Each structure stands twice: as C-alpha cells, then as structure tokens.
Amino acid sequence: MDTTISYPRPGHAVFETTLGFMALAWSDAGLTRACLPEKTAAAAERRLLRLAGESDAGRAVPAWIGALIADIRRYAEGEDVDFSAVPVDLAGVDEFRRDIYAAARCLGYGETTTYGGLAEKSGHKGLFRETGAALGANPVPLVIPCHRILAAGGKIGGFSATGGSATKERMLSLEGVRTGPPPSAQASFGF
Structure with a gap:
C-alpha cells in the first residue's frame, strides 16, 4: 500500500x-x-x-x-489523462444533473464549452443557469470535468472548489487552455 x-x-x-x-x-x-x-x-x-x-x-x-x-x-503534473472510464456512483442525483454530468464527461483534455453549449449538448437547450447550478453541485470534479465549462465569451466563470476561479484557471492552464479575452495585438512598423 x-x-x-x-x-x-x-x-x-x-x-x-x-x-x-x-x-x-x-x-x-x-x-x-x-x-x-x-x-x-x-x-x-x-x-x-x-x-x-x-x-x-x-x-x-x-x-x-x-x-x-x-x-x-x-x-x-500536466499529463493528458482521460477519466471517462472511472466508475461514478451518482445515487440520489436527479436526471437533469445526470444528463449534464454525462455530457461534461464527453469533453476531452483541453476541450472546453460554455454553460449554454453543455446545456444544449445534454438535451437541455437554454438551461444554462441550471447547468451552472448542476456543475456547482458536482460531487466528483475532475472526473466529471466541470472546470472545462466556461462562461460566454471564454470567460472563466465560477468554480465551487477551494480557490474558486483561480483553481479552475490553474487546471485549465495545465491542459493548455487560455481563458479570458485574447491579448491585444501590437503592430510594429518599421518606418
């Protein structure tokens, strides 16, 4: 052991x-x-x-x-790991959350979507707020990768784990995902 x-x-x-x-x-x-x-x-x-x-x-x-x-x-350590085969016991979890969690488990390493996108993917189009609430109640984060769900516009969104959004951003960074607005472009002119 x-x-x-x-x-x-x-x-x-x-x-x-x-x-x-x-x-x-x-x-x-x-x-x-x-x-x-x-x-x-x-x-x-x-x-x-x-x-x-x-x-x-x-x-x-x-x-x-x-x-x-x-x-x-x-x-x-930053390795690409697939947790989709881990057995999860969701006894007592309602059907809506099960649908959301199943759709989230389909997201691969470094792949993100929005709350609205996940709602649609799970068959609950338009229920983005409810999707966010379901993810906030996720009993097995990482295995059900709620950190891969972003707010509209690529913004980080909330995260209920210790450290909040900073933890979410750190996990996404491990996967090579950059969040937030793109860096401003600077042009260099050689006049």
Missing part, C-alpha cells in the same frame, strides 16, 4: 499531488466524492468528511482507486 496515501476511514483516501492535497470517497458502486486541492492533508480530510460523510464501502481498497490516484497525480 502506498504510504503517501492516507486512508482515514473505509472508503476514503487523502493524498498529495503537485497541486496540493486531494481526497476521494467511494462506495462499492464507484466514486462518490472528489475534493480538489487543499493546502494540507487535514484540510482535505475535513472537506471530504463534510461533503461525503461516512462511506458504505468495504474495508478493501479497490484497485481502481489506486489507479485513479496515480492518474490524478499524473494529471497534476
């Missing part, structure tokens, strides 16, 4: 990445919660317990959790 990973309770893991300490919770059906970077392991564990509570997972750590932690660490 990797000693740089702490398993404070069954179904919970806290681990360090180059972005900070992250935490995961899972059930026997799949990932139930992911907490994006915190400054300390204790802060990541507190956030996880507040958001996920106790897990109903068995005591054994599934092999896919070890693989996911390794993949998240690679992602934090």
